[in-house]
Amino acid sequence: MPRVSIRKAGEVHAGEVPPNANLVVRAGIKQFPHPHLRYECGMGKCTKCACRVLEGAEHLPPPNWKEKKLLGANLERGYRLMCQLWIQHDVAVEQDTDDVWAATVKPPEAAA
């Protein structure tokens, strides 16, 4: 079972997820990483689920067109959209606090 660690606001939350798990789908049904993962649309439109991958990026698939469109240069800073990823291997990510997200990753057209 892949081990997932989410760092946020100075805290680290870790747990195991079934292979091929989508973290936003799991959070939506109140399983880990709920309540530690911010998300909204679940469809690659809002960027609220964006996280910087700290470990395990080499096991993730290349960004899809939604990630490329919404994250732009933030992809090079290691950001990925968790709603667009199905986790097969251990991964460690960091999610920005809301104010940092709003200042860096949030696209201009996205709802607050």
Ligand code: FES
């Ligand atoms: S939850 Fe909206 S882009 Fe991932």
